[in-house]
Structure formats: structure tokens, C-alpha cells
Amino acid sequence: MSTHAVPIEKYHGTGNDFIVVDASEAVADRSAFAMTHCDRETGVDWAAFGSDGGDTPDRRGADGVLFLSIEDHYRPTRVVMTLVQPDGSTAAMCGNGARVVARWAHDRTGEREFMIDTQAGTRRASVSEDGTAATIEMGTPTFVPRDVPIDRDEPLIEQSVAGLTVTAVNTGVPHAVAFVDDVDDVNLAAVAPPVRNADVFPVGANVNLAAVVDDGAGGEGSPVIDQRTYERGVEGETQSCGTGAVAIAAVARRLGLVDGETVRTRPPGGELSITVPAGGPATLAGPVAHEVAGTLSADPR
Numbered sequence: 001m002s003t004h005a006v007p008i009e010k011y012h013g014t015g016n017d018f019i020v021v022d023a024s025e026a027v028a029d030r031s032a033f034a035m036t037h038c039d040r041e042t043g044v045d046w047a048a049f050g051s052d053g054g055d056t057p058d059r060r061g062a063d064g065v066l067f068l069s070i071e072d073h074y075r076p077t078r079v080v081m082t083l084v085q086p087d088g089s090t091a092a093m094c095g096n097g098a099r100v101v102a103r104w105a106h107d108r109t110g111e112r113e114f115m116i117d118t119q120a121g122t123r124r125a126s127v128s129e130d131g132t133a134a135t136i137e138m139g140t141p142t143f144v145p146r147d148v149p150i151d152r153d154e155p156l157i158e159q160s161v162a163g164l165t166v167t168a169v170n171t172g173v174p175h176a177v178a179f180v181d182d183v184d185d186v187n188l189a190a191v192a193p194p195v196r197n198a199d200v201f202p203v204g205a206n207v208n209l210a211a212v213v214d215d216g217a218g219g220e221g222s223p224v225i226d227q228r229t230y231e232r233g234v235e236g237e238t239q240s241c242g243t244g245a246v247a248i249a250a251v252a253r254r255l256g257l258v259d260g261e262t263v264r265t266r267p268p269g270g271e272l273s274i275t276v277p278a279g280g281p282a283t284l285a286g287p288v289a290h291e292v293a294g295t296l297s298a299d300p301r
Contacts, residue, residue, distance in 0.1 A: 005295035010046065010057060011103060013096035013134070013288045015239025015269020019044070019062045019296070020104050023069040023080065027298050031088030034065040036300035038086035040236070049292040057291050061086070063231070063238050066097055070105060076113040078122075079105045085233030093120035093172025095242020095284045099134035102127050103288040106134075120172040127288075135285040138243070141171045141250035141276065148174050151200050158255065162194035164207075167251045171282070173232070174205040175247035179257065183209040183228045188237055192230035204232045206241065210248045213266070216259045222273070223258035225249070227265040239269030246282045249274040 006025040011018055019037060027033050037044050043061030064085045071078040081101050083091045091097075098116050102125035105114050112127045116136065124137040142148070143155040148170045150156050156168035166176040176195050180186055192207035207230040216223035227248055229241035249263040253276055262275045272286040 004298050006298045007293070008296050009104065009293045010062065010291040011100040011288060012057075012269070012291060013099045013240065013242065014267060014272060014286050016096035016241060017057065017059075017062045017239075017291070018083075018097055018100050019065045020100065021065060021067050023067045023082070025298070027067070029299070030065070030067060030082075030084045033298065033300060034084040034086060035088045037296055038062045038064060040086075044296065046292060049294045063234055064091070064094070064097065066101060066104075068101055068104060070108065072109065074115065076115055077105065077109060077111055078115045078117060080117045082119075087233050087235055089233050090119070091173060091233055093118050093243060095136060095138055095172070095246060096240055096286075097242070098123060098125060098136040099242065099284065099286065099288050101125070102134040102136065103131065103290070106131055107290070118172070132287055132289070133285065134288045135283055136242070138171060138246050138282040138284050140279065140281050141169050141246060143167075143169050143254065149202055150174075151202050156200065161198050161200055162191075164191050164195050166195060166207075167254065168201070168205065169247050169250050171243045171246040171250065173243050174201060174203065175208055175244055176201070176205045177208045177210055177247050177251040179210050179212070179251075179255070181211060183211045183226045188228050188230055196230060196232055206230065206232050206244055206247075208241070208244045208248055210252070210265075212252065212257050215257060222260065222262045222264050223252070224264045224266060225252060225258070227267040229267065240267040240272065242272065242284045245272045246274050246276070246284055249276045250282065
């Protein structure tokens with residue numbers, strides 16, 4: 001059976017890394033493509049790509065594949081985004097992924113304002129003047145049980161699930177957020193899977209550990225929260241998670257742990273800035289970097 005190669009690029013937002021493919025390219029089985037190339041053990045060896053002026057990745061695989069198409073007859077330009085995860089599933093929303101989408105579209109059009117079509121809705125995005133950072137509208141976080149979703153009639157706020165005290169919120173995808181004293185003192189790989197697969201989450205949930213480093217009460221800057229996230233679909237910890245950062249900020253506000261609307265989270269891959277207005281759409285901002293470009297087999301089986 002003949003195979004062909006498709007052009008790809010790789011970007012990351014605070015370490016949350018994605019293979020980007022133009023949706024017009026012929027990839028017959030997107031799930032197989034993502035499962036093969038994103039695997040952290042056996043997936044793409046990026047070091048073999050060399051450097052084209054971007055950052056050469058030092059890890060195999062990726063956190064997902066973004067299949068994108070630009071519709072430039074809209075103003076602002078619209079980009080249709082489909083994220084296929086390393087397990088072959090499709091995610092409705094990904095904050096850092098959407099920020100990568102904006103940077104990718106900026107690199108092609110020179111524009112700085114976009115509308116990103118996701119399965120969780122259409123989101124406004126903007127790219128900084130120098131192209132090194134992007135901001136995405138994230139929708140309004142919800143704790144409503146049917147919208148998270150959770151298998152109960154009342155919001156799940158600071159309750160034990162599989163041994164971890166969590167709050168459930170949807171920020172485009174479902175999240176369970178646990179505030180702890182120190183995120184590095186908890187074995188995330190051990191505690192997250194039972195929560196991620198708990199019966200109370202009928203479609204599963206991403207699991208976040210958070211620790212307030214600075215509550216912002218001094219008035220000298222935004223509150224700072226350490227973050228670690230185990231992502232559904234990746235089935236492991238990622239260097240950063242945008243929907244998780246928004247979930248942490250929303251829960252911190254709900255629990256009264258921070259003052260003000262803007263919070264900074266510190267996942268392992270960098271720093272993100274989240275604004276969660278009362279009753280309004282949240283925004284997520286942070287750096288985005290291009291890493292490498294090349295080709296990959298469209299049919300890797």
C-alpha cells in the first residue's frame with residue numbers, strides 16, 4: 001500500500017505541544033495519525049528534524065494534532081480547529097491549542113485578530129504585535145452539574161472523589177480541581193486516574209492540582225497559583241493545560257482563595273495569565289513558540 005507524506009509544523013504554548021496539519025491535507029485516519037505520531041515513547045523523534053530557526057523539541061511525540069483550516073472570507077479571519085488527542089479521541093476545546101491556532105494563522109496571514117471555531121463554540125483570539133504571545137477567549141466557566149457534566153443534581157464543590165478533595169467545573173471540557181499545600185508533594189500519576197475515571201464524571205475529567213503561592217492580598221500583583229494537570233485523552237501529565245489553568249482560576253475565585261479577576265498559574269512549562277470576570281467569559285494569555293517544520297507519513301500504520 002502506498003503512503004504519502006503531509007507537511008506539518010510543531011508549536012507549543014508553555015510546553016503544551018501540538019503537531020499542526022492543514023485540514024486540506026489527505027489524512028484518511030486522523031485518530032491513527034495522532035496515536036502513532038504523538039506517542040511519547042515511540043512517536044516522532046523531533047531531534048531528527050533538526051532546526052529551522054525555531055526551538056528544537058527535546059521530547060518525542062506531542063500532546064495532540066491540530067487539523068486546521070483558514071476561512072479568510074470572514075472578518076476577522078475564521079479558523080476551524082479540530083484537536084485529535086494522543087489516544088485518538090477528539091477534544092471539544094483546548095486553551096493552549098487554540099492559542100497555537102492563532103499563532104499559526106498569524107504566521108500565514110500576518111493578521112492579529114481571529115475567530116477560532118471549536119467544538120465548544122467560537123472563540124475570539126488575538127496575537128501580540130511581535131507574534132510571541134496569544135490570548136484566547138475561553139467562554140464562561142460553569143459549575144452546573146449537567147454542563148460539567150457530573151452525575152449528581154448539585155454542584156460538586158470541595159468534595160472527596162476517589163480520595164482527592166475536588167471541585168468540578170467545565171471550561172470547555174470537564175475538570176476536577178484539587179487545592180493542596182504543594183503540588184510537587186502529590187503523586188499526580190497515582191491520584192489522578194481514579195478521579196479522571198470516577199463514576200461521578202460520566203465522560204471523564206481532567207485532574208488538576210493547584211497551590212496558592214500568592215493570594216494577591218498585598219495588592220502588588222495578580223495572585224499566583226502553581227499548577228499540575230493530568231489530561232484526559234493524553235492520559236498523563238502535560239507541561240501545561242490552558243483549560244486547566246482557567247478551571248483553577250475559576251475554582252480559586254469560587255472558593256474565595258484569591259482576590260481580583262486576574263490570576264497567574266505556573267504549570268511546569270511556563271506561566272499563564274487568566275482573567276475570570278464575574279459571570280463573563282474568561283480569557284487565557286501566554287507565550288506561543290514555533291518549534292520545527294517538516295513532513296510526516298499520512299498513513300503511519
